[in-house]
Amino acid sequence: MHKKIRNMAEFAVASGISRPTISKYFNDPSSVRASSRSKIEAALACFDYRPNIYAVNQNRQMTKNIGIVVPYLADPFFAEIVRFIELRCIDAGFAPSLFSSHGEQALEIDILDSLRAIKPAGVLLAPLGRESDKAALESFCRHVPTVLFDSNIEGIGEAFIGSDNYSFVAQTVEYLTRTGEAPCFLEMRHPANPNANKRRDAYLSIMARLQLESHVISIEGRGWRFEEIGHQGGLKLLEQNTLPTNTVLCSNDRLAIGFLAACYEKGIRVGRDSDCDLRVASQDGHPFSRFTCPSLTTAAHDYTAISEHAVATLFQLIESGGRLAQRAEKLFPAQMIMRESA
Numbered sequence: 001m002h003k004k005i006r007n008m009a010e011f012a013v014a015s016g017i018s019r020p021t022i023s024k025y026f027n028d029p030s031s032v033r034a035s036s037r038s039k040i041e042a043a044l045a046c047f048d049y050r051p052n053i054y055a056v057n058q059n060r061q062m063t064k065n066i067g068i069v070v071p072y073l074a075d076p077f078f079a080e081i082v083r084f085i086e087l088r089c090i091d092a093g094f095a096p097s098l099f100s101s102h103g104e105q106a107l108e109i110d111i112l113d114s115l116r117a118i119k120p121a122g123v124l125l126a127p128l129g130r131e132s133d134k135a136a137l138e139s140f141c142r143h144v145p146t147v148l149f150d151s152n153i154e155g156i157g158e159a160f161i162g163s164d165n166y167s168f169v170a171q172t173v174e175y176l177t178r179t180g181e182a183p184c185f186l187e188m189r190h191p192a193n194p195n196a197n198k199r200r201d202a203y204l205s206i207m208a209r210l211q212l213e214s215h216v217i218s219i220e221g222r223g224w225r226f227e228e229i230g231h232q233g234g235l236k237l238l239e240q241n242t243l244p245t246n247t248v249l250c251s252n253d254r255l256a257i258g259f260l261a262a263c264y265e266k267g268i269r270v271g272r273d274s275d276c277d278l279r280v281a282s283q284d285g286h287p288f289s290r291f292t293c294p295s296l297t298t299a300a301h302d303y304t305a306i307s308e309h310a311v312a313t314l315f316q317l318i319e320s321g322g323r324l325a326q327r328a329e330k331l332f333p334a335q336m337i338m339r340e341s342a
Contacts, residue, residue, distance in 0.1 A: 015043030025037065063119045064121060066122055067096075067118075067144075068082055068085055068089075069099045069108070069125045070101070070126045071128045072192075074224070076254075076286055078126065078150075081149070085124060103131070103192060108132060116140070116144065122317060123140075124147050124311070125146055125147070141158070147161060147317060150193075159327060160328075160330070163334065164332060167334045168202070169202035169203050169283065171334055172249055173206045173207065175342075176279065176281055177210060180247055181279075186256075187216065187218055187250075188218065188226075190221065191251065204216070217237065219232075226254035227261075229255065230250065230259045233259075234263065235265065238263065247279045248279070249281050250282040252282060252286075255282070257292055264293070271342075272340065279341065280296070281298065285299070285337065286298070289337075297341045299335070302334075
């Protein structure tokens with residue numbers, strides 16, 4: 001009764017049930033006879049044994065482990081999309097494991113090495129992008145079925161699922177120019193996420209198509225502290241009074257949240273009413289964007305569609321033996337959400 005059970009072989013001896021039957025039970029309880037199932041469950045209650053899921057999976061030709069890797073889990077965008085992905089993996093009978101590289105190339109490489117050790121059936125990877133070691137990613141993806149999401153790196157992984165950045169900026173710019181002054185574009189000088197450059201390029205393209213003068217404002221800052229960077233950069237811009245227009249389109253919602261805080265500190269009224277000083281909009285559909293003051297107008301990711309398609313593509317990849325006929329790419333358009341800030 002007090003002996004510590006260290007592995008499945010010891011549990012088989014202690015319970016009097018054969019190891020193959022116990023293994024079948026942990027894989028699928030309904031696959032064993034009711035009488036055997038009752039004995040196993042009685043022994044589990046007695047010995048309080050739980051199998052090491054990774055050890056069980058490593059003994060299988062096809063494991064049930066799914067790796068999920070993101071660059072910065074503290075970013076609510078990644079937390080939100082991972083929540084959808086995890087639930088879909090669990091519903092399909094897989095065991096998801098979540099890793100965050102915290103914006104560091106060395107840690108991203110370490111995570112990929114750790115994932116190989118647990119023999120994942122597949123991996124959903126949001127890479128750092130420009131900061132990633134492309135050779136390390138290529139090596140990993142040759143051995144592990146991998147689907148990229150959020151940040152695309154050409155030639156890496158069997159598929160990429162993400163958002164259409166042009167769609168984000170097109171919707172916000174067209175809405176802002178239709179309802180007031182054309183926007184300037186506020187970005188980080190050294191953006192951490194490669195989508196930022198795509199959004200800036202989209203802004204320049206759309207403003208040219210509309211035959212409007214473009215204004216790109218780059219504020220100093222590196223890394224993933226977007227709110228702090230937006231706040232500090234916003235304070236400097238407002239102190240210098242150098243904004244070229246009364247409409248500001250931020251590269252992402254977290255940057256906009258910091259900029260809104262700077263406006264509040266400087267007594268700048270933000271909103272779409274006639275007595276307001278500035279209009280502010282952004283893109284991402286940050287989970288907190290509707291709780292800012294004023295609530296933030298934004299073009300939002302389709303979290304449900306991206307997560308469902310990413311998981312479905314990974315399952316298709318796993319079932320096809322780890323390779324697709326050709327690398328697949330799928331981009332989902334933004335969903336415009338109009339609120340009080342613009």
